[in-house]
Amino acid sequence: MTFTKIKQGGFLAVAIASLLASPAFAKVTVLGWPGGPEETALRAAADVYNAKSDVAENDKVELLFFNRDGFWDKLQADLAAGSKAFDVNLLATYSIGRYAPFMEPVELSGEAASVYGESVLKTMQYEGKQFGVPTDLSMHFMYYRKDLVEALMKDDAAKAKYAEISEKHLGKKLEPKNPDEWTWDDYAATALYFTQAVNPDSPTRYGTVLQLKNLLFNIMVFQSLPRAFGGNWMDESGKITVNSDAYRKGLETYKLLYDAGATPSDSLSYEFAEANAAYTSGQVAAMMQWNAAASDLTSKEKSPTVADVTETVAPPAGPEGRFTHIHGLGFGLNKNAENKAGGQAFIKWLSSKEAALTYARNNGAPALTPEVVTEVAKERPDLVKLGEFASKYGYVMNGGTAAKALSVYELQAKEFTGYWSGQQSLDDALANTEKGMAELLK
Amino acid sequence: MNTQGAHSSEFRLLAMPLVLFLLVFLGFPAIVNLIYSVSDVSFETLRQPRITGLSNFAAVWNDRAFWQASWFSFRFGALTALLECALGLVLAIFLSPLIERRSWLMAILMLPLMVAPALVGLMYRLVLHEFAGPVPYYLWAWFGTSVSFLGPTSAFWTLIVVETLQWTPFALLLFYMAYRAIPTEIVEASAMDGARRWHLLWYVELPLMAPTIVVALLIRFIDGFRVFDNVYVLTGSGPGGSTASLSIYIYEAFFKQGAIGKAVAASVILFAVSFAVLYGLNFIASRRKGALR
Known part of the structure; x- marks a missing residue:
């Protein structure tokens, strides 16, 4: 019972x-x-x-x-x-x-x-x-302060200073241009010009803000630079091509800007949110950023300091053209x-x-x-x-949709940030990346 | 004989839940881990790992990132344990009379322990941001410069300070309890024998607190050695992996590289080394105990 x-x-x-x-x-x-x-x-x-x-x-x-x-x-x-x-x-x-x-x-x-x-x-x-x-x-825009660039293009003394800075840091005299016509060298020269550590008369503390945290998404922002110089992950035969002049140029440009103080010294811990905070403070002249930031950066409520003076164009050009990761x-x-x-x-x-x-x-x-x-x-x-x-x-880079594409971005983030932070040489960073990618994409 | 047999059956019956618990929650994962550590395995082949011998262990052993992470974890664990215990000890002794009269002070001092480490990381990420945080703001306003708190040269020390600020109250709590437990007769007798305050502390109070100090150091070292949350939130694995602890190394190998076998092999090595160290410490302690007898 x-x-x-x-x-x-x-x-x-x-x-x-x-x-x-x-x-x-x-x-x-x-x-x-x-x-x-x-x-x-x-x-x-x-x-x-x-x-x-x-x-x-x-x-x-x-x-x-x-x-x-x-x-x-x-x-x-x-x-x-x-x-x-x-x-x-x-x-x-x-x-x-x-x-x-x-x-x-x-x-x-x-x-x-x-x-x-x-x-x-x-x-x-x-x-x-x-x-x-x-x-x-998702893709990248170049956000820039049109008030600052317009003022620079109207001022002869400022143009002379711009040429002097570009010659000293980039090895060639450059003239300020409309941002829609910039090459990556123009971007670097403008970033240096608007940096107080380089140009004490700059109206902004930094010319740009780079997202350098050891994070895969930051490499997506970065890679349009080497891509504009012909860079790719691999060629049609599957050979890894990252150890190239194009990547060398891209990595060196970032390193130059970081070492010159054209981006905040804590940029090595910056990602999307930190970069936006830096830009909206009004202390940054231009930056590459995800299109997702556009509505916030041009909103008077969210970005009162820069909303009215922010303009967006596609990222700068290189010898191979103009590119944005998508x-x-x-x-x-x-x-x-x-x-x-x-x-x-x-x-x-x-x-x-x-x-x-x-x-x-x-x-x-x-x-x-x-x-x-x-x-x-x-x-x-x-x-x-x-x-x-x-x-x-x-x-999209060759191999960018492979099963281990995310791991490739992770690898690049680790090796490239190691170079930007001065912990390893450019040669080592590229060699380690090439070796790791060959393993991941075989 | 029958009584003994009944006792034995009862013992087996009562121990059964514990044995089952250990087998299910410790034994099974341990066996799976051991198999994965000698296998070629990915998320797609979790149920059909291919045994490949000791190649995962060799990969970990030859990986400079593993040694970099081991060194980071050791330095981080040792330094934070020493700093937290030194500060906790000083505060416990110095604040003891005050806490005794105003016990609510202890509740306030314990507040940092109530915050999840990941939240502490997020909080400092905001506090130390050059354009949003108060610390860089005042540094810029007063000195016209910004300190790179999370840059490659200072990130390690920033992480040490953040960890120490959060966990010193834990050491303070242990030492305060140990300090309060010292028999007053011993202290009074020493004072009557003419011991000065410094002598009293050095020759009477600290030796009596020594077991607590050792335990606190050990607990804090283990906690610092396996640090993950606040470091991961604040700096990730750092530029070039410079702030990757062993826990972060294993996490990244597992999830980000998809190298499950390698990650598990690293955790097996970590387990073996931890076991050897703890066994060694236990052996030394038991020998010392035997010698004292």
Whole structure:
């Protein structure tokens, strides 16, 4: 009798537990990129989606965020462990090869091609299959203080000083130019001119701010410089080509600027946020920065000192042309998703015109086709530039989407910062990088 | 005999949960780690590692970054342990009369311990930023210069100061308790015998506190040696890996390079060395105890 009661109690407990875990309580959990404009945009898009009458209660979207630090590593561990904590997760161009084994190809809406264009959709493809919807395109702008540059170009005494500084540090006399026509030497000369350690009359403390922390994203900012001199990770035959004159020139230019005090001495611990803080203080004349910073740096509320005088152009040119690193962030489907159908439905909607415009109006950075971007051009003029620069100057290094691409960036970050901080020679940095990359990309 | 057998069965039954706990939570991961340390394994092949012998150990041994991280961890652990214990000891003795009368002071002194190390790292990242932090702001306003607190030459010492400021209260707490536990009769007897304050401290109080001092040094060294959170948040692994501790080295090998076998091999080496050091210390202590008898 007692045993029967225990059995009955056991069945009751199991029944209650099953009810609690039943699909009736299921939602679509979306793991997003935290703490930036992407989070704001995703929240807005999710609100619009959840408010739609044709979205079932079980398919409403719940957002999940964790820290940016080590985000991709944690995601790697979660996916590999078969986590069911999220149905839809963030995906980046440079990590598709790494995560594809743990994700499922997705179906986009019929509008996707006309909203984003085929080239942008390709940033979320791997081995010919669509693994995500490209919600944000990341690239670099050169942000500069137009008031300072205009004043420099009007002042003959300042021009003479500029020529003197460029000759002393770069070995050639240069004249100030419109930033849209700058070469990397013009950028370096301007950075030196606006540095008080070099030119005590400079109106700013530093000519530029470099993001030199041992962090993979900082190498993405850096590599457009060697790329403009013909640099690449590997040639068509797969031979690692990083130990080249192009990389040598890029690394030496950064080192020159750091040693001359043209960037804050703590730049070796700077990344996105620190660089923005330096620029918005009004003590920096120009910098390379992610396009994601545009809305903050030109907002009078967020950047009152520099918002009105900040202009953006594509990064400077080198002998091989003008280049900006591009990669896409997007959302894909976890292979172990508990609510796979709900996740797929959200992804399909996210690739629609309605979602893309919502995303764009709320600080997101989708690369939209010219026909679609006109609808938000007044509110988001930077998105017009985004599309234009991506098509004209965008590039991905050979091997930049390989399964170990992130590890290559990590390796370069370690070795290059070692050189910039004076802990190893340029030859050693390049040789170590070449050796490590050969191992990672074999 | 029967009673003994019953006791033995009871013992086995009662010990079973503990044995199961150890097998599941320590034994299983330890075996998996040992297998991974001699295997070629990645996130995709976690369930099918390919045994490759001792190549991971050789890779770690020949990796200059491993030795750089080991040296960083040793220096960091030793220096922070010494500084925290020295400061904690001075504060415990100096503030003891005050804390005795105003016990709420101890609660205030313990506040740094309540903050997560990662948050401390974030806080100092802001405090030391040249354009956002108060320290560089006043340095620039008063002296017209900015100190590179997190630059290649000063980052190590900045990290030492941050760690010391957070963990000195821990040493202070231990030493205060040990100081208060010294029998008053001994102190009074020494004073009656004419011992001056300095002699009393050196020949009576410190020897009585010695076991606590050794324990505090050991705990703080271990904690400093395995440091991760605040260093990682403040400087990452530093330019060229200059502020990478062994924990950061293992983390980066595991996640960033995807070199799971190498990371696990490094942790096995770390475990073996730690075990040897602790065993050695225990052996010396037990011999000394035997000699005193």
